Amino acid sequence: MRVYNTKHFLKILFSLHKSDTLKILFPSMILVGLYSWGIEYLELEYFRLNAKSGISNVGLIHSLLGFVLSLLLVFRTNTAYDRWWEGRKLWGKLVNDTRNFAIKISLILGGNPQHTEQITRYLKFFPHLLAKHLSKESTRLALDEDYSEIEKELRNHGPSELIILMSRQLNQLKKEGKISDVEMLYLDTQLSGFLDVCGGCERIKNTPIPYSYSSFIKKFIILYVLALPIAYVINIGNYIIPLTVFIYYVLMSLELIAEEIEDPFNNDENDIPMETIAQNIEKNVHQIMEPQKQ
Numbered sequence: 001m002r003v004y005n006t007k008h009f010l011k012i013l014f015s016l017h018k019s020d021t022l023k024i025l026f027p028s029m030i031l032v033g034l035y036s037w038g039i040e041y042l043e044l045e046y047f048r049l050n051a052k053s054g055i056s057n058v059g060l061i062h063s064l065l066g067f068v069l070s071l072l073l074v075f076r077t078n079t080a081y082d083r084w085w086e087g088r089k090l091w092g093k094l095v096n097d098t099r100n101f102a103i104k105i106s107l108i109l110g111g112n113p114q115h116t117e118q119i120t121r122y123l124k125f126f127p128h129l130l131a132k133h134l135s136k137e138s139t140r141l142a143l144d145e146d147y148s149e150i151e152k153e154l155r156n157h158g159p160s161e162l163i164i165l166m167s168r169q170l171n172q173l174k175k176e177g178k179i180s181d182v183e184m185l186y187l188d189t190q191l192s193g194f195l196d197v198c199g200g201c202e203r204i205k206n207t208p209i210p211y212s213y214s215s216f217i218k219k220f221i222i223l224y225v226l227a228l229p230i231a232y233v234i235n236i237g238n239y240i241i242p243l244t245v246f247i248y249y250v251l252m253s254l255e256l257i258a259e260e261i262e263d264p265f266n267n268d269e270n271d272i273p274m275e276t277i278a279q280n281i282e283k284n285v286h287q288i289m290e291p292q293k294q
Contacts, residue, residue: 021253028252029245032225036244039229040237049234059231062224069224072217073254076209080258083204084272087264090200091277094130097193098123098281102288104190108183115178120289122166126194127278129158134201134265134274159198163191205265214259221251 043049102123109115170187173179179187225248233240257270264272 021256022249024256025249025252029249032248033241033245035226036229036233036241040233040240043230043233044237059235062227062231065224065227069220069251072220073251076217077254077258079209080262084261084264087201087204087272090197091272091274094127094194094197095277095281095284097190097197098127099284099288101187101190102285104183104187106289108179108187109173115173116289119166119169120285122162122169123285123289124282126159126162127281128275129162130198130201131265131274131278133158133198134205135267160195163194167191201265205263209262217255221248221255225251 102120105119106116167188170179170184170191174181174184225244228244228247229240232243236243260268260270265274267274
C-alpha cells in the first residue's frame with residue numbers, strides 16, 4: 001500500500017505512480033481525442049451542421065444518460081470501497097485477537113519457555129501465512145524468522161492446518177494439566193476468531209463483483225463518451241476535444257480504481273498492507289511473550 005502525507009497537496013497532485021490511472025489510460029485518451037477531432041471535422045467542416053440541425057437535440061438525451069451513469073458509478077465505487085474497508089477491519093480484528101490470545105496464553109502458562117515457545121511461533125507465523133494465502137503471488141514472503149519447518153507440515157488449506165497444529169498443542173497442555181477446562185474454552189474461542197478472519201477475507205476474495213455488472217458499466221462509459229462529441233460539438237466547437245478526453249479520463253479512472261480496491265488482497269499499491277500488518281503482529285507477540293520468559 002502506498003503511504004503518503006495527506007497534507008502535501010501539491011506533491012499528491014503532481015505525483016505519478018505505477019497504478020496512476022493517467023499512465024494506464026493515456027494511450028486510450030489519445031484515441032478518444034482523435035475520435036473527437038474526427039467528429040468535430042465531420043460535423044463542422046464536412047457536413048457544416050449548425051445549432052438548428054436536429055442532431056443538436058441529442059444533447060438532451062445525453063444529459064439524462066449522464067445522470068444515470070453518475071448513479072451507477074457512485075454505487076460501483078461505494079461497493080468496491082466497502083469491500084476494501086471490510087478487509088481492513090478483518091485484519092484489524094486479527095491484530096486484536098492475536099494480542100488477546102498472546103496475553104492470555106502467557107498468563108496461563110506463566111511464561112514457561114518450554115510450553116510457550118512453539119505456540120508463540122505459530123502466532124507469529126499465522127498472519128504471514130494468511131497474507132500469502134490471500135495473495136495472487138505464491139512466492140515466499142520475507143519473514144523476520146525462519147518458519148520453514150512449520151510450513152512443511154501444511155499441505156492444503158494452510159491457515160486451517162496451522163490452527164489445527166495450535167489446537168493440538170493446547171490440547172496436549174490441557175492433558176498435562178497446564179490448562180484448565182475453563183481456560184481452554186476461552187482460548188478455543190480466540191482460535192475460532194482467527195479462522196473467522198480467514199473465512200471473511202476468503203469470502204471477499206472469492207466473490208468478485210458480477211462480471212455482467214462490471215462489463216455493463218464499461219460499455220456504458222464508452223458509449224457515453226463516444227456520444228459526447230456528437231451531441232455537443234455544434235455548441236462547443238473545438239473545445240469538445242479536450243473536454244471529451246477529460247470526461248473519459250474521469251469516468252474510466254473511477255472504474256479502474258473500483259476494480260483495484262474491490263479485491264484488496266493482491267498486494268497492489270492501493271491494497272491492504274497485509275505483510276506490514278503481519279510484521280506488526282509478529283512484533284506485538286514477541287513483545288508480549290518474550291518478557292514472560294525472562
